[in-house]
Amino acid sequence: MHLKYEATLREPLVNGHKTYGQVTEDIISPIERKPGRMWYVGFIFSLILLAFGVFSVTWTVYWGIGTWGLNRTVGWGWDITNFVWWIGIGHAGTLISAILLLFRQGWRTGVNRAAEAMTIFAVMCAGMFPIFHMGRVWDGFFVLPYPNTRGPLWPNFNSALLWDVFAISTYFTVSLLFWYSGLIPDFATVRDRAKTKFRKLAYGFASFGWTGSSKNWQRQEMLALVLAGLATPLVLSVHTIVSFDFATSVIPGWHTTIFPPYFVAGAVFSGFAMVNSLLVLTRKILHLEDYITIGHLEAMNKVIVLTGSIVGIAYLSELFIAYYSRSIGEMDEFKWRILGPYWWSYWAMMTCNVVSPQFFWIKKLRRNVTFTFIMSIVVNIGMWFERFVIIVTSLYRDFRPAAWVYYSPTWAEVGFYLGTFGLFFTCYFLFAKYFPVVAVAEIKFNLKTSGESYKKQMLAIEEIPNDEFFLQQQAAHHHDLDHEHAH
Amino acid sequence: MAIKKFAVAAYDDEEVLFPAVKAVRKSGYKLHEVYTPFAVHGLDAVVGHKESDLHIAGFIYGITGTATALGFMSWIFTGDWPMNFGGKPHFALPAFIPITFELTVLFSAVGMVLTYCYLNQIMPGVKKHVFHKRQTDDFFTLVIEMTGDTSDIEVLDFLKTTGAIETKVEVAESEWWYGRWDKKENYELAAG
Numbered sequence: 126m127h128l129k130y131e132a133t134l135r136e137p138l139v140n141g142h143k144t145y146g147q148v149t150e151d152i153i154s155p156i157e158r159k160p161g162r163m164w165y166v167g168f169i170f171s172l173i174l175l176a177f178g179v180f181s182v183t184w185t186v187y188w189g190i191g192t193w194g195l196n197r198t199v200g201w202g203w204d205i206t207n208f209v210w211w212i213g214i215g216h217a218g219t220l221i222s223a224i225l226l227l228f229r230q231g232w233r234t235g236v237n238r239a240a241e242a243m244t245i246f247a248v249m250c251a252g253m254f255p256i257f258h259m260g261r262v263w264d265g266f267f268v269l270p271y272p273n274t275r276g277p278l279w280p281n282f283n284s285a286l287l288w289d290v291f292a293i294s295t296y297f298t299v300s301l302l303f304w305y306s307g308l309i310p311d312f313a314t315v316r317d318r319a320k321t322k323f324r325k326l327a328y329g330f331a332s333f334g335w336t337g338s339s340k341n342w343q344r345q346e347m348l349a350l351v352l353a354g355l356a357t358p359l360v361l362s363v364h365t366i367v368s369f370d371f372a373t374s375v376i377p378g379w380h381t382t383i384f385p386p387y388f389v390a391g392a393v394f395s396g397f398a399m400v401n402s403l404l405v406l407t408r409k410i411l412h413l414e415d416y417i418t419i420g421h422l423e424a425m426n427k428v429i430v431l432t433g434s435i436v437g438i439a440y441l442s443e444l445f446i447a448y449y450s451r452s453i454g455e456m457d458e459f460k461w462r463i464l465g466p467y468w469w470s471y472w473a474m475m476t477c478n479v480v481s482p483q484f485f486w487i488k489k490l491r492r493n494v495t496f497t498f499i500m501s502i503v504v505n506i507g508m509w510f511e512r513f514v515i516i517v518t519s520l521y522r523d524f525r526p527a528a529w530v531y532y533s534p535t536w537a538e539v540g541f542y543l544g545t546f547g548l549f550f551t552c553y554f555l556f557a558k559y560f561p562v563v564a565v566a567e568i569k570f571n572l573k574t575s576g577e578s579y580k581k582q583m584l585a586i587e588e589i590p591n592d593e594f595f596l597q598q599q600a601a602h603h604h605d606l607d608h609e610h611a612h
Numbered sequence: 613m614a615i616k617k618f619a620v621a622a623y624d625d626e627e628v629l630f631p632a633v634k635a636v637r638k639s640g641y642k643l644h645e646v647y648t649p650f651a652v653h654g655l656d657a658v659v660g661h662k663e664s665d666l667h668i669a670g671f672i673y674g675i676t677g678t679a680t681a682l683g684f685m686s687w688i689f690t691g692d693w694p695m696n697f698g699g700k701p702h703f704a705l706p707a708f709i710p711i712t713f714e715l716t717v718l719f720s721a722v723g724m725v726l727t728y729c730y731l732n733q734i735m736p737g738v739k740k741h742v743f744h745k746r747q748t749d750d751f752f753t754l755v756i757e758m759t760g761d762t763s764d765i766e767v768l769d770f771l772k773t774t775g776a777i778e779t780k781v782e783v784a785e786s787e788w789w790y791g792r793w794d795k796k797e798n799y800e801l802a803a804g
Contacts, residue, residue: 145750283707291714299721314748329793334738343656347664566650
């Protein structure tokens with residue numbers, strides 16, 4: 126047999142001594158238990174938020190967009206800010222599952238399932254905003270290119286807003302397929318150990334009749350690899366296209382070529398922060414500390430400090446280019462961002478996104494759970510302000526000073542935003558209760574290379590000098606070959 | 613529907629499973645399938661499956677998406693209803709790229725997942741026989757199809773020598789069917 130080996134220098138991904146059976150037990154048993162009090166409190170709170178959101182949206186649809194604080198000058202306010210914010214958060218899941226799969230990063234297995242779920246829920250929340258911003262939502266299907274009685278008159282395929290329709294719907298579909306194709310084998314595991322009639326029926330249905338035959342697994346691996354290959358450029362394209370919504374216009378502050386990479390880095394930054402917020406709580410409530418380890422949190426914090434710094438450099442280059450352009454509109458725009466009536470949003474963004482992640486250069490803080498949690502919230506606040514700065518503070522001072530305004534949201538806009546939190550957390554709580562929160566099969570796949578107790582067995586082998594080890598292996602190999610020939 | 617007789621062996625370690633599968637194939641018994649709780653690398657080759665061509669299907673679906681998007685947008689803006697957007701060219705290839713890319717990915721992903729489900733014969737409502745209730749948990753389950761001249765005891769003894777920790781003979785449906793997972797089927801082998 127070949128030796129499964131990973132250097133013991135590399136931190137284990139599964140702590141403690143686990144057998145395959147123990148992995149199943151640890152991850153699946155929360156589904157079979159009654160949820161704790163924390164779960165009920167959180168779930169009911171989410172439902173209340175969701176109900177308030179439904180009320181706010183109903184109010185908006187009934188009375189029209191006039192219920193919002195938008196006006197002739199500021200046509201995009203909280204709605205598009207929230208849209209970009211949620212879409213950004215929705216980038217971490219597919220980044221973790223697709224890009225880290227291609228890079229063969231073993232640590233993704235501990236967090237990919239929850240991160241992908243988060244992606245799907247975040248994209249659902251994001252999609253609400255442009256849809257209801259249309260005003261007459263019942264005419265929303267006009268964005269689709271279908272044969273119609275208006276000519277047929279088609280949508281404008283040259284418009285970045287239409288590209289967005291295609292990008293986000295594709296992203297949602299592909300993320301969902303990727304997520305579910307990984308869930309099927311795990312649902313089969315839940316089904317086969319189910320005691321109750323209902324669970325057998327429900328998970329039997331959800332597992333599509335998966336039995337785990339070697340041919341099915343072979344195709345599953347191929348599917349995961351190709352979907353990862355497709356999803357990798359897809360993730361990058363989605364926020365690139367979102368940034369085109371701004372960059373293809375001629376508004377000072379928006380009309381810059383730096384936007385696509387700057388938006389993608391920001392998306393990964395906020396997405397990883399949200400993953401950290403959720404996982405710090407999930408691992409504690411479901412007792413999954415052995416699978417979602419401090420090492421996992423640290424790896425994500427490293428991505429946060431990297432992308433936070435990229436975003437910081439983007440902010441500074443924007444400022445420099447505004448100055449370097451000698452364009453009055455551009456220079457004024459950035460001066461007002463820093464010192465104008467919305468100065469607080471600019472400085473909130475700078476503090477939360479550029480200054481605070483720099484603490485993560487310190488290893489001790491990267492590995493501190495409480496600090497990680499606080500930082501993940503701070504980063505998400507910062508990223509919300511970034512979108513607010515880009516959108517509102519580029520619009521509120523128009524080309525004509527007579528049109529200058531100050532925009533604030535109404536309760537209906539705030540309620541809509543809170544409602545999407547309700548939707549997001551309602552979905553997440555249901556996910557945490559009924560779905561395997563960690564990819565069971567993938568953990569088992571990595572267990573013998575990266576499990577703590579299995580890695581310890583390798584210590585003895587690491588002691589052997591290289592030459593001697595080589596000879597031993599060669600001898601064993603020849604023995605195998607002789608054995609084969611003998612038959 | 614084909615009800616057949618099978619010999620089932622369960623192993624608790626993939627390191628034992630590999631030589632066992634090799635031994636079964638060498639012995640001449642008819643290997644039905646091997647079931648594992650996770651993707652075991654290299655097992656497909658040992659069982660004797662040829663490589664999957666799913667990626668080729670994905671490529672074909674992908675270029676179908678490319679052609680659909682590019683063809684459709686070009687036809688609309690040069691043939692069906694040319695519109696003037698600020699004097700820009702009707703055939704604005706760079707502006708068509710984002711949607712073309714998205715549809716390539718969409719067609720490829722959706723097509724490939726549907727093909728995957730079709731080939732694997734998995735779908736909501738599909739039921740298949742589970743030979744060992746721990747085959748999706750922590751056991752590696754090897755199944756031999758019993759042909760007319762195979763003796764039960766002989767096969768089970770042979771499987772035990774390969775390191776199986778549990779062995780049994782079972783009559784089961786070899787294909788998939790529509791069914792409820794909370795109901796249990798009883799099979800009987802047709803006479804003769």
